[in-house]
Amino acid sequence: MTLMNDVPVAQLMSRRVTCVAPEESVVVALNTLRSHKLSCLLVQTPAGLEGILTERDLVVHVDDLVSEERLHVNNLGVVRQLMSSPPITVQEDDCLQTVLDVSMRCGIRHLPVVNKLGELVGVVTQTDLMRAYSHILERQLTLANDNERLMALSLIDPLMSIGNRRAMEGDLKHVQAKAQRTQSPYGLVLLDVDWFKRYNDHYGHQLGDEALRAVAKAISDSLRQGDRLYRYGGEELILVLPDTNQAGAFQAAERAREAVSQLQLEHVDSPLGHLTVSAGLASGDGDWPALVAGADAALYAAKEKGRNQTRAA
Numbered sequence: 001m002t003l004m005n006d007v008p009v010a011q012l013m014s015r016r017v018t019c020v021a022p023e024e025s026v027v028v029a030l031n032t033l034r035s036h037k038l039s040c041l042l043v044q045t046p047a048g049l050e051g052i053l054t055e056r057d058l059v060v061h062v063d064d065l066v067s068e069e070r071l072h073v074n075n076l077g078v079v080r081q082l083m084s085s086p087p088i089t090v091q092e093d094d095c096l097q098t099v100l101d102v103s104m105r106c107g108i109r110h111l112p113v114v115n116k117l118g119e120l121v122g123v124v125t126q127t128d129l130m131r132a133y134s135h136i137l138e139r140q141l142t143l144a145n146d147n148e149r150l151m152a153l154s155l156i157d158p159l160m161s162i163g164n165r166r167a168m169e170g171d172l173k174h175v176q177a178k179a180q181r182t183q184s185p186y187g188l189v190l191l192d193v194d195w196f197k198r199y200n201d202h203y204g205h206q207l208g209d210e211a212l213r214a215v216a217k218a219i220s221d222s223l224r225q226g227d228r229l230y231r232y233g234g235e236e237l238i239l240v241l242p243d244t245n246q247a248g249a250f251q252a253a254e255r256a257r258e259a260v261s262q263l264q265l266e267h268v269d270s271p272l273g274h275l276t277v278s279a280g281l282a283s284g285d286g287d288w289p290a291l292v293a294g295a296d297a298a299l300y301a302a303k304e305k306g307r308n309q310t311r312a313a
């Protein structure tokens with residue numbers, strides 16, 4: 001990521017500098033500024049950089065003349081009388097941050113840039129600096145947004161478009177911590193598609209994927225607000241139910257099981273004739289791996305007892 005300290009001013013400055021002699025007349029300087037569409041002139045002598053003449057210097061000068069009632073082209077004087085001197089310069093390898101600080105602190109809009117030998121190599125304006133600054137900010141914002149999007153994507157299961165196991169683990173840490181703090185139980189429900197190997201074998205893997213998507217959607221749609229569904233692995237899903245006791249978890253599990261059953265997705269190799277899920281649940285305020293183990297044992301019992309049913313640990 002580009003930072004303000006990484007950008008040397010040499011990359012931002014204009015190398016097109018126009019110089020005048022200090023003894024040059026202000027009228028000539030004005031004409032030079034106008035014809036070259038410049039906002040400043042560097043004042044140089046054979047001995048080196050002596051000053052800078054900006055639009056602002058001219059405005060102040062003309063204003064002085066007007067108030068003294070001696071505004072006439074012949075009275076505009078010479079550049080030396082108007083220029084800011086000595087000029088505040090920056091080094092060509094100074095970074096954007098440093099140069100912006102100088103410009104802001106001193107209220108200077110034009111900064112001559114010199115090399116290590118003190119020779120004039122360019123001029124940088126506050127506009128150049130602000131443009132570079134906003135460009136960096138924009139890039140940093142885009143990168144931050146991209147990172148956030150990638151982070152969110154890394155937590156989503158691409159097939160079912162629900163949270164994956166990693167997301168579940170992150171979420172469960174918070175749910176468990178809250179349950180232990182408030183001493184109120186939370187519920188976990190493991191749901192497993194019945195006879196799914198047979199489904200894949202009969203209808204093919206692609207239709208198997210479509211069925212899994214439909215199952216995930218039906219269960220998601222059956223959820224109460226605040227409850228969350230994750231893909232636990234393979235054709236197994238898990239419901240995380242904050243602030244839920246065993247009776248509440250049983251209701252949620254049954255709603256989910258019913259929702260899948262009501263899809264009436266044909267499954268000719270299932271004794272039930274359509275796609276179903278079995279559910280095992282556990283609730284409490286203990287550590288989540290223990291609750292998952294309890295729900296898993298209950299799921300096993302539901303399978304043993306004939307599938308398409310809910311059992312509690």
Ligand SMILES: Nc1nc2c(ncn2[C@@H]2O[C@H](COP(=O)(O)OP(=O)(O)OP(=O)(O)O)[C@@H](O)[C@H]2O)c(=O)[nH]1
Pocket residue numbers: 159192193194195196197198200204205206207208209212233234235303307
């Ligand atoms: N199409 C598809 N199949 C999957 C996916 N993940 C897991 N499976 C399949 O799901 C099947 C699960 O089979 P088993 O664990 O034997 O369970 P089952 O056939 O559903 O039987 P019971 O759970 O005992 O009712 C396996 O054939 C896996 O290949 C997936 O993302 N897409």
